[in-house]
Amino acid sequence: MSETKKVIMLGNEAIARGAYEAGVKVSAAYPGTPSTEISEYLVQYKDDLYCEWSPNEKVATEVAIGASVAGVRAMSCMKHVGFNVAADPAYTVSYMGVNGGLVIVVADDPGLYSSQNEQDTRMVARAAQLPVLEPSDSSEAKEFMKQAFELSERFDRPFVFRTTTRLAHSQGVVELGWRKEVKDRPYEKDIRKTVMMPANAKLRHIEIEKRNLELAEAADTLSVNRMEMNDTKIGVITSGIPYQYVKEALPEASVLKLGMVNPLPKKLIEEFASKVETLYIVEELDPVIEEQVRSWGIKAVGKEIFTVQGEYSANMIRRAVLGEELNIKTPAQVPVRPPILCPGCPHRSVYYAVRKLGLHVAGDIGCYTLGAVAPLSVVDTTICMGASISSLHGMEKAKGKEYIKNWVAAIGDSTFLHTGINSLMNMVYNNATGTVLILDNSTTGMTGHQDHAATGRTLQGDLAPAIDISGLCRAIGVKNVFEVNAFDLEALERVIKEETARDEVSVIITKTPCVLLSKEKKPLYTAHADLCKKCGMCMKPGCPAMTRREDGTIRIDDTMCTGCGLCKDLCKFGAIELVKAGDR
Amino acid sequence: MAVKNIMIVGVGGQGTLLTSRILGGLATAGGYDVKLSEVHGMAQRGGSVVTFVRYGGKVAEPIVEEGQADVLIAFERLEALRYAHFLKEDGVLIINDWRIDPIPVVIGAAEYPEGIIETLKKEHKVYTVNATEESKKLGNPRVFNLIVLGIAAQHMDFSTEEWYDVIERTVPQKTIEINKKAFDVGYHLVS
Numbered sequence: 139m140s141e142t143k144k145v146i147m148l149g150n151e152a153i154a155r156g157a158y159e160a161g162v163k164v165s166a167a168y169p170g171t172p173s174t175e176i177s178e179y180l181v182q183y184k185d186d187l188y189c190e191w192s193p194n195e196k197v198a199t200e201v202a203i204g205a206s207v208a209g210v211r212a213m214s215c216m217k218h219v220g221f222n223v224a225a226d227p228a229y230t231v232s233y234m235g236v237n238g239g240l241v242i243v244v245a246d247d248p249g250l251y252s253s254q255n256e257q258d259t260r261m262v263a264r265a266a267q268l269p270v271l272e273p274s275d276s277s278e279a280k281e282f283m284k285q286a287f288e289l290s291e292r293f294d295r296p297f298v299f300r301t302t303t304r305l306a307h308s309q310g311v312v313e314l315g316w317r318k319e320v321k322d323r324p325y326e327k328d329i330r331k332t333v334m335m336p337a338n339a340k341l342r343h344i345e346i347e348k349r350n351l352e353l354a355e356a357a358d359t360l361s362v363n364r365m366e367m368n369d370t371k372i373g374v375i376t377s378g379i380p381y382q383y384v385k386e387a388l389p390e391a392s393v394l395k396l397g398m399v400n401p402l403p404k405k406l407i408e409e410f411a412s413k414v415e416t417l418y419i420v421e422e423l424d425p426v427i428e429e430q431v432r433s434w435g436i437k438a439v440g441k442e443i444f445t446v447q448g449e450y451s452a453n454m455i456r457r458a459v460l461g462e463e464l465n466i467k468t469p470a471q472v473p474v475r476p477p478i479l480c481p482g483c484p485h486r487s488v489y490y491a492v493r494k495l496g497l498h499v500a501g502d503i504g505c506y507t508l509g510a511v512a513p514l515s516v517v518d519t520t521i522c523m524g525a526s527i528s529s530l531h532g533m534e535k536a537k538g539k540e541y542i543k544n545w546v547a548a549i550g551d552s553t554f555l556h557t558g559i560n561s562l563m564n565m566v567y568n569n570a571t572g573t574v575l576i577l578d579n580s581t582t583g584m585t586g587h588q589d590h591a592a593t594g595r596t597l598q599g600d601l602a603p604a605i606d607i608s609g610l611c612r613a614i615g616v617k618n619v620f621e622v623n624a625f626d627l628e629a630l631e632r633v634i635k636e637e638t639a640r641d642e643v644s645v646i647i648t649k650t651p652c653v654l655l656s657k658e659k660k661p662l663y664t665a666h667a668d669l670c671k672k673c674g675m676c677m678k679p680g681c682p683a684m685t686r687r688e689d690g691t692i693r694i695d696d697t698m699c700t701g702c703g704l705c706k707d708l709c710k711f712g713a714i715e716l717v718k719a720g721d722r
Numbered sequence: 723m724a725v726k727n728i729m730i731v732g733v734g735g736q737g738t739l740l741t742s743r744i745l746g747g748l749a750t751a752g753g754y755d756v757k758l759s760e761v762h763g764m765a766q767r768g769g770s771v772v773t774f775v776r777y778g779g780k781v782a783e784p785i786v787e788e789g790q791a792d793v794l795i796a797f798e799r800l801e802a803l804r805y806a807h808f809l810k811e812d813g814v815l816i817i818n819d820w821r822i823d824p825i826p827v828v829i830g831a832a833e834y835p836e837g838i839i840e841t842l843k844k845e846h847k848v849y850t851v852n853a854t855e856e857s858k859k860l861g862n863p864r865v866f867n868l869i870v871l872g873i874a875a876q877h878m879d880f881s882t883e884e885w886y887d888v889i890e891r892t893v894p895q896k897t898i899e900i901n902k903k904a905f906d907v908g909y910h911l912v913s
Contacts, residue, residue, distance in 0.1 A: 146750045148760070171762055251761065275757070275784075308759040308784035309746055385782040453787045466788040467807040470841075472800055473832035475824035477734060477769035505767065513829045586762065677828065682768055685823045695822070697854060697863045 147312045149305040152276040153215075153243060154179035155312065156283025158187065160239070161320035162213055164205035165189040166198035168556065169585035170217030171252035172306035173245035177215060177597060178588075184598050186317060191588055191597045194523070194556045195220035199227045199242060206231075206240040206296075207332060209323035211287050213299075215243040218259050219522065223557070228296075229266045230334050233342040235294040235349070237323050239287035242268075243299040245306050248422045249449040252303075252584070254503065254522065256447065258423040263298040263400055267346060269353055270298045270400040271362060274381040276310035282397060284318075285362055293353050295346070300399070302422065304379045304449060354401035362397025365410055372459065373414025375407065375427060375438070379450075380420045386452035388459065402430055411436045418459060422450050479508050481683040482653035482660070482700030484624035485577055488548075489514045490679040490704070491630040492575075497546050497638065500533070502526035502558070504550040505583040505652075513680040517548070524549070524557030530572045531565050539571040543638045547574045551607060552582035552590045559610070565643045566615040573637045573644045576607060577624070579652040587655060611645045618642060624650035627707060653700050661701030661720035665692040669713035676705035676714060723754070725778035727786040728874075731805045732797030733822050734766040737867045740892065741795070742773040744871065747888040748880055749777035757784040770801060770824075795874050797867060798822050799838045806842055814877045815842060818870050819852045849873050856907055865897070865904040872908020882909065 147155065153176050157165065167177045168191065180189045192198035195216040205212035216224060221244045228242060244263075247253040263270045271286050273279040279301065286297040330338050357363060372391040376384050377399050384393060394410040396402070411417050411431075419428040419440040428440035443458040444450070456462045479486045489509040492499060493516045501507055501517035502525060510517035519529055526547040534542035549558045554576050565572060582588040589595045594604035611619045618637060622629050630648065637644035653660075665676075665684075670691040677684055683698035684705060692713070694705070706714040728745060730738045742758050749756040754777040761771045774786040788808050794815045796802030802817045809815060817839060826832035835841075842848050851873060853866035868889070875885055886902055893901045 144750075146746050146756055146758075175762075304759065304784065307762050308757055309743075310757045310781075310784065311750065311755060379784075382783040451785065451787050452783055464789070469805075469807045470803045470835075472804050472835060473824050473826045475733065475768075475770035475800070475804075477767040478825050480735065480767060508767065512825065512831070584767070586766075680825060680828065682822070682825065682828065685828060697858075698822075 144311050144313050146309050147276045148175060148307065148309050149276050149279050149301060150175035150307070151179040152279035152312050153283055153299070153301070155314070156280035157213055158183045159280065159315045159317050160284040160287040161211050161318045162287070163187050163210035163238075164202060164212040165215065166192045166201035167215035168192055168195050168198055168220060169582050169588040170220045170245070171585055172247060172301070172303040173215050173217045173220070173243065174585045174588065175306070176243060181597055181599070189597055191590060193591055195224040196226055199224040202240060202242070203227055203231050206236045206238045207325065208238070209325050210238040211320055212238055213241040213243060216245070217253065218244055218246045218257050219253060219255065220244075221259055221262055223523070225262070225266070228268065231296050232266045232268050233334055233339055233346055234331055235346065236290055236296055237325065239290035240296040241283070241286045241290060241299050242296060243301070246300065246302045246423065248302055254520065256423065258426060259298065259300050260399055260426040261424055263300070264426065267350060268298045268400070269293070269295050269350070269398065270300050271397055272300045272378045272399050273305065273397065274378055274395070275305070276308070276312050278397070279305065280312050282362060293349055293356070295349055295353065300378070302379055350401055354404065357398050357401055357403035358405040360398060360403070363403050363406055364395045364397070365406070366393045366395065367413065368392045370414045372416055372418065373410060374418045374420055375410065375431065376420040377427070378422070380422055383450050383452045383455055384420055387455035396427070399427065402427065404434065407431055408434070408436065411438070420444060420450065420455065476511055477508060478511065478680065478682055479505065480653055481681050481698045482702040484579055484648065484650035484653070485509060486514070486679045486681065487624050487627065487702070487704050488575065488577060488630065488648045489516045491627055491634060492516050492546060492548075495631060495634060496544070497634070498544055500526045500530040500545060500547045502547070502549040502553050504553050506548055506550060506577050509548070513678060523553050524561050527558050527561035527574055528564060530574070531561065531568070531570050534570055534572050539641055542572050545572070546634065546638065547572065549574065549576055550583065551576060551578040551580065551592055552588075554607065555591050555605065562611065562616065562645070563614050570643050571641050573634065573646065575634075576645060576647045578607060578647050578649045579655075581652050581655055583652050587652065608645070608647055616643050616645050618644035619647070620645070621647045621649050624648040625702060625704060653702065659720050661703070661716055662696060662699050662718040663694055663701060663703065663706055663714050664696070664717045665694050666713050666715060667691040669711055671711050671713070675708045675710065678708065679704055681705060723778045725776050725781055727791050728775040728793045728795070729772060729786050729791045729805065729808055730775070730795045730797070731770070731772045731801040733801065734769045734771045736797045737864065738771050738773045738797065741867045741871060742775050744888055744892045745775040747892050748884060749775070751884060751888060752777075752880065754778055755781045757781045759784040770804060772805060793874055793877055795870055797870065800824065800834065802842060803835060803838050806846060809846055813846065815846045815848045816870060816873050817842070817848060817850045818854060818866060819850045820854045851908065851911055853908070857904055860900060860904055860907070862897070862900055865901050868901045868904035869908040872905040873911060875905070875909050
């Protein structure tokens with residue numbers, strides 16, 4: 139690859155490239171939309187750096203901290219809610235500072251494309267007193283990553299690198315640079331900086347307050363913060379993706395574009411505010427910049443005209459700032475198309491059995507969250523990674539053993555290893571009753587098929603010992619552990635019925651790979667109109683490949699069917715037939 | 723050059739990502755500033771998906787907003803209807819004449835609208851093709867998106883060489899020939 143050429147890159151790809159060019163030596167992450175692809179792109183540079191999938195974001199961040207202490211540039215990557223999992227090390231490494239540069243990449247999800255909440259990482263970072271850089275496009279994503287490592291080492295601060303879905307999953311033109319070979323910094327034992335016990339941490343707190351002040355002062359002149367003076371009637375302070383919307387909507391306005399959103403460049407902001415007639419602050423999600431700017435006695439217009447929810451757009455800014463009536467046609471009223479489980483998904487079969495038994499489901503984070511929507515509608519709760527098992531336990535302790543026999547917890551293999559294992563230990567330890575379904579599809583599904591500790595392969599493609607999930611459950615003291623094929627409805631119903639009746643902890647592992655994993659030729663089924671009694675049994679699991687013809691008989695879409703055979707098993711009239719055998 | 727706004731809409735899993743990347747690669751090779759915006763994660767699982775491609779002299783935002791699309795490529799009829807208000811007055815709408823029922827329709831909670839293409843033709847310049855059936859004739863129903871793209875190419879300013887070039891660079895090695903064939907079918911289709 140020629141190293142001076144311009145290429146088009148996804149935001150996440152540019153972040154990976156920036157890390158590579160910055161001389162990063164260690165990266166650790168847990169997949170989470172919209173951050174996942176950073177690691178998937180980073181692995182192409184594995185000759186020059188090490189990168190891994192860790193079981194969760196706390197572990198990943200601690201891996202990165204270790205590498206930084208050892209003297210190399212290191213990073214961890216996660217989605218916004220993953221930063222909550224990593225909060226424990228993040229808050230304290232803030233006190234420690236760094237040896238090798240340390241960057242925690244955190245991707246927010248305004249608009250909740252693929253998340254359970256809309257939290258603003260800048261708030262978390264402020265609470266942890268961590269400085270934050272935020273780019274506005276792919277090109278900046280790459281350059282700011284390099285800056286983040288430079289600044290991290292210069293000011294002895296770990297940096298948060300904040301992106302959002304729109305930046306992470308947009309492509310833009312990037313100019314490639316060379317990798318900077320950064321010499322390892324020597325490790326010198328200094329427990330005042332690396333052992334965070336009270337006496338040391340107390341002094342470090344004083345030290346980092348000082349460092350943050352220095353950084354805030356430097357922020358006034360850092361190149362990542364930029365004043366673009368134009369017409370002074372309207373002045374806008376903005377950062378990240380909203381900067382692009384401002385440029386579209388208000389091309390004449392003066393703009394103070396912030397690349398560092400914590401700490402804020404106070405002097406620069408004061409100077410900018412004094413030059414413009416009306417000052418607007420345009421930031422998606424929380425009024426993080428606005429509240430600080432107002433606390434300095436500067437008048438500004440912000441969240442009274444801009445929402446704290448969802449993504450912004452140029453049209454939205456035109457309406458809010460210019461009061462423009464936009465001539466936009468009303469969208470047609472059409473049926474919604476929510477995401478659903480794929481045709482042939484093993485979760486559909488498991489949920490069908492659970493629904494048939496009339497059980498409630500304490501759910502978790504993954505594709506199987508989609509069991510909450512019609513027609514399956516089996517999932518009762520979804521909170522955060524691992525919460526299915528622990529909330530099931532809480533219900534049992536609240537309402538008793540008999541009550542919990544109407545419930546199961548459902549959690550995926552990757553999510554189980556992320557944090558679910560802790561919750562299961564808790565059930566065993568506290569003499570719980572309850573049945574846990576581990577929907578083991580041999581991958582991290584929703585984020586697009588990443589390996590994990592039970593798949594036998596690492597991010598770098600090396601073979602690895604695969605954790606035996608049933609063995610692991612037994613080892614921590616679960617006596618009743620069963621493995622069932624997700625498409626064996628009879629066995630599935632029997633074992634769930636038996637185990638939910640038991641006064642103990644049971645784990646049922648439904649072991650069938652994600653249908654999208656295999657590249658083998660899939661079988662194909664067809665529905666014969668002359669045999670179809672229109673009873674609708676085969677439609678109950680809600681497979682999107684099944685539709686009704688005008689006369690009410692069933693039709694199977696041959697471009698979507700993956701040949702799982704669930705519909706055939708449910709048809710009592712032999713109307714569904716295998717027409718093409720597959721490789722399975 | 724004024725920024726050209728293209729949208730690709732469809733159902734998660736239909737290959738909108740690959741199509742937008744072909745367009746992105748095409749515009750980059752043409753020396754334009756390019757931005758495109760994709761959908762990953764949960765929404766990819768059979769949901770309604772939309773990707774944006776913008777290219778020209780200088781592109782700021784990576785999304786196309788309501789009333790701004792020059793070309794709207796729809797891989798499914800209902801999705802064409804859902805996003806038609808994103809078109810400019812003189813925008814071009816290219817529809818794969820194919821139906822995929824969304825879950826509310828599958829379970830009988832909603833009706834799939836009748837006469838979508840006729841409705842849209844009243845207000846827009848509409849070109850349709852049953853690309854899914856056409857691609858089955860080529861032996862691979864998954865290359866239908868290249869047929870649709872071939873029609874879109876009739877309304878864009880790139881040469882066939884440029885299209886072939888980007889197809890070769892973007893699709894998996896083994897499928898280059900069939901994808902080029904599919905593109906040709908669309909490119910020479912009079913609709």
